[in-house]
Amino acid sequence: MVRLDDNGDALIRVRDLDKTYRRGGQDVHVLRGLNLSVDEGEFVAFMGPSGSGKTTLLNLLGGLDLPTAGSITVAGDEITHLSGPKLAHWRARHVGFIFQMYNLLPVLTAFQNVELPLLLTRLSKAQRRRHVETALGLVGLKDRTDYYPRQLSGGQEQRVAIARAIVADPTFLLCDEPTGDLDRRSADEVLALLSGLASRYGKTVLMVTHDPRAAERAEVVLHLEKGALVEGTTSGPEGNGPTSKPAET
Amino acid sequence: MKFFALIWSNLRRKKVRTALTVGSFAVALFLYGLLAAIQTAFNQGVEVAGVDRLVVRNKVSLIMPLPVSYRERMLQIPGVKTVTYATWFGGYYQDPKNFFPQFAVEKETWLKMYPEFKVPRGEWEAFLQDREGCVVGRKTAERFGWKIGDRVPLVASIFGGVWEFNIRGIYDGTRSEDDTTQFWFRSDYLEERRTWGKGMVGWYVVQVADPNEAASVAEAIDSRFANSPWETSAESEKAFAAGFVKQVGNIQLLILVIGGVVFFTLLLVTGNAMAMAVRERTAELAVLKTIGFTDASVLWLVLGESMACALQGGVLGLAAAKLFTLRGDPTGGFLPVFYLSPAKMALGLALTLAVGVASGIIPALLAMRLKIVEALRRV
Numbered sequence: 001m002v003r004l005d006d007n008g009d010a011l012i013r014v015r016d017l018d019k020t021y022r023r024g025g026q027d028v029h030v031l032r033g034l035n036l037s038v039d040e041g042e043f044v045a046f047m048g049p050s051g052s053g054k055t056t057l058l059n060l061l062g063g064l065d066l067p068t069a070g071s072i073t074v075a076g077d078e079i080t081h082l083s084g085p086k087l088a089h090w091r092a093r094h095v096g097f098i099f100q101m102y103n104l105l106p107v108l109t110a111f112q113n114v115e116l117p118l119l120l121t122r123l124s125k126a127q128r129r130r131h132v133e134t135a136l137g138l139v140g141l142k143d144r145t146d147y148y149p150r151q152l153s154g155g156q157e158q159r160v161a162i163a164r165a166i167v168a169d170p171t172f173l174l175c176d177e178p179t180g181d182l183d184r185r186s187a188d189e190v191l192a193l194l195s196g197l198a199s200r201y202g203k204t205v206l207m208v209t210h211d212p213r214a215a216e217r218a219e220v221v222l223h224l225e226k227g228a229l230v231e232g233t234t235s236g237p238e239g240n241g242p243t244s245k246p247a248e249t
Numbered sequence: 250m251k252f253f254a255l256i257w258s259n260l261r262r263k264k265v266r267t268a269l270t271v272g273s274f275a276v277a278l279f280l281y282g283l284l285a286a287i288q289t290a291f292n293q294g295v296e297v298a299g300v301d302r303l304v305v306r307n308k309v310s311l312i313m314p315l316p317v318s319y320r321e322r323m324l325q326i327p328g329v330k331t332v333t334y335a336t337w338f339g340g341y342y343q344d345p346k347n348f349f350p351q352f353a354v355e356k357e358t359w360l361k362m363y364p365e366f367k368v369p370r371g372e373w374e375a376f377l378q379d380r381e382g383c384v385v386g387r388k389t390a391e392r393f394g395w396k397i398g399d400r401v402p403l404v405a406s407i408f409g410g411v412w413e414f415n416i417r418g419i420y421d422g423t424r425s426e427d428d429t430t431q432f433w434f435r436s437d438y439l440e441e442r443r444t445w446g447k448g449m450v451g452w453y454v455v456q457v458a459d460p461n462e463a464a465s466v467a468e469a470i471d472s473r474f475a476n477s478p479w480e481t482s483a484e485s486e487k488a489f490a491a492g493f494v495k496q497v498g499n500i501q502l503l504i505l506v507i508g509g510v511v512f513f514t515l516l517l518v519t520g521n522a523m524a525m526a527v528r529e530r531t532a533e534l535a536v537l538k539t540i541g542f543t544d545a546s547v548l549w550l551v552l553g554e555s556m557a558c559a560l561q562g563g564v565l566g567l568a569a570a571k572l573f574t575l576r577g578d579p580t581g582g583f584l585p586v587f588y589l590s591p592a593k594m595a596l597g598l599a600l601t602l603a604v605g606v607a608s609g610i611i612p613a614l615l616a617m618r619l620k621i622v623e624a625l626r627r628v
Contacts, residue, residue, distance in 0.1 A: 064539060064621045085543045092541020099625075103536045107258040119251050120541050
């Protein structure tokens with residue numbers, strides 16, 4: 001269960017997280033004393049107005065950026081003190097990223113795009129091939145392995161991106177507006193995939209979205225405002241949501 | 250190796266730009282290959298010079314002769330093992346443009362002095378038996394389609410008239426850099442036919458017993474003939490050949506300057522191409538880093554691209570230069586040993602890779618230092 005207070009057994013534990021940027025000679029506090037615990041296999045959506053800190057939180061959880069203060073622990077690993085190369089290795093091992101604009105490499109085929117994270121492993125070529133085929137099969141694109149991104153629809157591109165995110169079997173998935181650039185039908189397909197990954201395969205999914213219909217697919221919806229998780233945080237359709245208390249420190 | 254597909258795909262992204270960059274390398278390396286072959290041609294005499302051989306010429310100038318009687322006197326100097334001599338003939342075959350070096354040589358000692366040249370025994374014997382005989386280098390024989398037994402006329406621009414010679418032998422070099430364009434004939438034939446300069450020779454070649462004593466033997470030779478009407482200047486064959494090259498000009502410097510300018514221009518061109526290539530896909534590099542590629546691996550990916558461009562172009566250019574030089578001297582005789590050695594090709598390849606690294610290093614460092622969050626915002 002997602003909790004805004006501390007849960008020692010949670011897969012992801014965020015404690016007193018602060019992020020401050022300096023812009024134009026002034027400090028901009030993007031996140032303030034944020035606390036969060038997410039258990040394994042949960043599908044969590046973060047909502048909030050622009051500038052509320054959703055993407056910053058996602059970046060910090062994914063080890064793309066470092067917090068000004070506070071700590072993030074994933075599966076027992078404290079990541080906020082990891083150096084650049086170690087953080088890169090950690091990302092490769094634990095995080096699958098899904099972006100709004102898919103961010104596939106246009107010069108690579110669907111197969112090669114999905115294979116990218118596996119190039120960082122010690123898997124043999126044959127093993128990599130098996131993993132890629134499995135991942136593409138899971139997103140229903142086994143017959144599109146040799147297609148380039150420009151030959152795929154937006155929904156198919158995002159499914160390839162999902163295959164790339166899950167191919168190395170990461171600990172959790174981070175999705176930044178994964179349906180933001182898709183039509184309703186494709187968006188529904190993508191959301192069904194993500195929700196299936198959480199419910200069927202026990203994959204932990206953290207998703208930032210502006211779209212209430214997308215958020216409805218999540219088990220838990222958390223609202224961010226001015227850098228803090230606020231009162232009014234709601235549970236998803238299955239009703240097993242979090243406490244609606246503000247962050248406790 | 251598993252990243253090769255990624256590097257190759259990136260190179261194919263802008264095919265025209267990649268082709269032009271590879272082409273720049275190919276042209277530059279082709280030019281390098283030709284310059285290296287020209288340098289080899291000019292330095293050939295220096296490189297193949299025997300360490301135990303001295304060249305003794307007239308102190309005033311190489312074109313001034315020395316008395317033939319000096320041979321016996323030189324043989325009396327301690328440390329001198331053998332002495333031979335030759336005279337520049339300066340003729341041509343059919344057309345003045347058909348240049349190749351012709352020497353009137355002392356028949357008994359010439360070949361012993363130059364063991365690097367090989368003539369079949371029977372052919373040499375035939376040469377010794379025929380006053381009008383001559384021995385021709387393989388390249389010159391092939392150039393004019395000459396074969397043993399042919400009688401060839403040369404127009405003597407120095408001594409006048411048309412001189413006819415019987416081809417009695419064809420010599421080969423034992424090394425690829427040996428000059429096989431020369432034409433040797435007997436000095437007694439020259440002596441018999443010429444109307445002036447009798448009793449004189451062009452220069453002497455002296456073999457010393459101990460190469461370590463070469464300097465003192467050269468000094469002794471010059472001392473022996475000091476204050477005579479024909480003073481000598483003795484020097485090692487290497488120094489003589491180097492001096493000969495210097496008469497043409499500072500070829501080494503010229504080649505270095507041209508080569509340097511070419512490679513510097515190449516550096517700017519490819520550096521610019523690589524910088525554009527990296528700038529255009531900032532977001533993609535950020536995605537790679539997001540996925541887990543380290544800063545170092547991103548650096549190597551970009552460097553790999555510039556080195557792959559360099560390597561393709563370099564191999565193409567060097568191969569073209571090698572093919573060109575395989576056709577032999579393009580000047581019709583002025584560059585008798587015109588070839589691209591494996592060592593020079595290896596150096597060219599090393600230079601190519603160095604330029605590949607240098608042109609890719611700044612874009613690669615920029616890619617390495619790319620901040621993921623900032624780069625992803627640009628998507």
